[in-house]
Amino acid sequence: MEEINALLQGFGVALSPLNLLLMFVGVVLGIIIGVLPGLGGANGVAILLPLTFSMAQQPGGTTSAIILLSCIYWGALFGGAITSILFNIPGEPWSVATTFDGHPLAQLGRAGSALTAAFTSSFIGALIAVIMITFLSPVVAGFALRFGPPEFFSVYLLTFCAFVGMSGGNAAKTIASMMIGFALAAVGLDSVTGTLRLTFGFTSLLKGFDFLIAVIGLFGIGEILETLEEGLAFKGASARINFKVVLETWKELPRYWATSLRSAAVGCFMGIVPGGATPASFMSYGLARRLSKDGNDFGSGKVEGVVAPETAAHAAGTSALLPMITLGVPGSPTAAVLLGGLLIWGLQPGPLLFVEKPDFVWGLIASMYLGNIAGLIVVLTCVPLFAAILRIPFSIIAPVIIVICAIGAYTVHNSMFDVYLMVAFGVLGYAFKKLGYPLAPLVLALVLGDRAEENFRNAIKGSQGDLLVFFSNGLVGGLTSLALLLLFWPFIRAGWRMVLGKS
C-alpha cells in the first residue's frame, strides 16, 4: 500500500490552488488545440513548451509545468471527439474511428448522447489507465533500476522494432522514417568524441535538429497543407448538451461495460507497447463490432460504436506515459514531447526519477486523476463554445495557426533558422503523410536517437565490440529476443497461419 501513500502525497502536491488553475487552463487550451485543424496534442504541447521554461525554474515549478502540459494532452484527447462527432472531421488521428458511429448519431439528432458517451468513455478509459500506472509504474521502475546500457539499448530496440512489426503499414516506409529520425538526431556535435557529424560545414547545423521544430512542422504545417487540399466546408451538427441528455446517456452506458473493459484493456496494452492510440481505437472498434449483439448495425449510429474507440484511445494515450516516466521511453509522439520537456527542465526521465523526485512523479500521477475529472467537467459544460471555434472561417484560422506554429518554433531557441526548418519539415510532413510514411517513428527516433546511441556505445564499449552483449544475460537477452520477435511478427504470424491452415 506504499503506492496509496505516495499517491496521497501526490494529491497534496497537485491540489494546490496554482496547480488546480493550471489544470483547468491546460485542459481548456488542450481542447481548443484538439478542435483546431493543424494543432494536435504533440505540436500543441511542443509550441507551449517554451512558455514553461521560466515556470520550471521556480521551486516546485517542474511539477506545475508538467501538470500544465499533461493537461493540455488530456484536453486534446477530449477535443478530438468533438470535431469527429459534430463535423465528421477527426481532429486527431485517434478519433477517426469515433466518426464511424459518432457522426451518424449526430445526424440523427442525438449529438448530445454521442458527445456524452464519448467524453464519459474517454474518462473511464483514462481512469483505468491511470489506476494501472499508479500500481504498475513503481514496479516497472524498480525493475528498471537494475538496467545498464545494454538493457536500456534493448528497450529502445524493442520500442522501434514494435513500430515496424506492429504498425501494419509498409515496413520499408516505417524503417525509412525511423532511420531518417536517427540520422537527423546524429547531426551536430557528437558529445562523446567532440567531432562534428553530418554538418557539412554549415554552422547553423552545429546544434543539430531539435525535435520540437520537427514536431511543429511535421504535424502542424503538414496538416494545414493536407486540410487545405481536401477543401474545407465545415458543416456541423448543433452542439447542445443539456443535463437531461447527459443523465439519460449515463443510464444507457453501464450496458456496454464489457465493451468498455475490453477497449480499456486494448488501449492500455497498445499504449505501453508503442503502437499508440490510433491503432488501439481501430482495434477496439473492430472488436466491438465483431462481439456486440448489434454489431451489424455499427456505422449507423450506435452509442456502443462511440464507446469502444474513445475508451481505447484515451486509455492508450494515458498509458503511453507509463514507459515515459519509468523507462524514459515515450509511447507516443506527445509523450515524446513531454519527455523532451523533462530533459529541458533538467530532469532525467527513467527509473531514478521515482527515487530522486517522488514529489514530481506522484504529483504528475495524481494530476492525471484530477486533470481527467477537470476535462470531463469542462467538455460536458462547454461543448457549444468549443464547437463554435470550428465555425471560424478557414481563411482566418489557417494563417493564425501558422503564425502560432512560427512563434512556437522561434521561441524554442530564439532562432529564425528554426522557423525556416519548420516550413521545410512541414513540406516533408505533407509528402510523407500523402505517401503513407508514418511520422511517429521519425519523431521518436529524433528524440531518443542520442540516448539510444549513447547506450549502444557504452554497451559495446564494455564488451569490447562484441554484439553478443545484447544476449549476455537473461534480462537483456529476453528484451532483445522480444524485440526481434516483434520486428518479424508479420512473418511469424503469416508462417503460423500457413502451418495451421495446412494441418
Add this chain to the structure above:
Amino acid sequence: MESEQQHSAASVRAVEIGVAVVIFLFGALVVFDSYRLGARWGDDGPQAGYFPFYVGLFICASGAAIFVRALRNTAFAAESFVSREELKKILTVLVPTIVYVSVIGYLGFYVASTLYIAYFMWHLGKYAWFKIAPVSIGVSVAFFLIFEIWFSVPLPKGPLEAALGLN
C-alpha cells in the same frame, strides 16, 4: 489518369519513386560522412561515425526497397498524387508562407504576421478591407500582449516597433 474535371499534376508512382531516390541519396550522404569520420572501432571504443554509418545503410536499403516496390506497382502509375487544382491551392498557401517566414527578419514578427493574415483573408476569404484590418491587426496585438507582456517571451521586432518605441 485524367478524370473529367481534375488534371493530375503527378502520379503517385512518380512521387513515390522521387521520394525513394531522395531517401536513398540522403542515406548515401549519411554513410559517406560517417565513413569520413570513421565508422570503425577506435582506440577507446566505437568511432564517431560508427552508429550513423549503419543508420545510413538502413536508410539506403529502405529507400531501395520502396523504389523497387513503386516500380513494380503499376496501379500507382494510374493514381493521382495531387491534381493541378490541389497543387495550385497548396502553392497559394505555401508560397506566401515561405515569403512570410523570410520577411520576419526584416519586418519583425508582428508586422509580418499582420500582413500574412491579411493576405489570406483577402486572397482566400475575399473579405472586404474593413473586415480584414481589424481581424489581422487585432490578432497581432493579442499575440503581442500574450507573448511580450504576459509571458515575457520576446519575438523579433522590426522598424515599426522601433518607431513606436516598443523594443
